[in-house]
Amino acid sequence: MAVPPIHSIAAAIWPVDDHAHHKRTDEERLKINVLRARDHQVHANEQAHLATAGGRAWVAGYAYQVGPDGEPYAIEEEVDITVSPETTPGVRYAEGQQIEQAAASAPEPTPQDEAAVARAEQRIGETETATQKAAQDKRPESDSCVNTFA
Secondary structure (H helix, E strand, O other), X not given: OOOOOHHHHHHHHOOOOOOOHHHOOXXXXXXXXXXXXXXXXXXXXXXXXXXXXXXXXXXXXXXXXEOOOOOEEEEEEEEEEOOOOOOOHHHHHHHHHHHHHHHHOOOOOOHHXXXXXXXXXXXXXXXXXXXXXXXXXXXXXXXXXXXXXX
């Protein structure tokens, strides 16, 4: 399904209704609608990350753009996720999965979200490799088995 351009969605959802409406050009009204839509999207992504991160995340900050109406609109957010200093494979694996889910939870993932998913997948893969290596190290060195019957 093709997604309509954000400015057409914004114009339909958030018609500009301010006191200077009659003084704004069509271009300014469109820009305000686009910024409002982006602001809404940023906050929706943020809420998805926070809800999925299970208390490990917090909003580190926003990048804003001031619209033609003089109002600041969030155009980007940064959500940080706490990672435990614990190095046991089970903890690292569980954290990797939670980070991956939180990063992938945004309704409209950003390149930063996709990079966080990739880092989480790498963490999970490294943990699986370390767990497999530890299991192999615990095996007896001889692969042969001798059965003696009396």
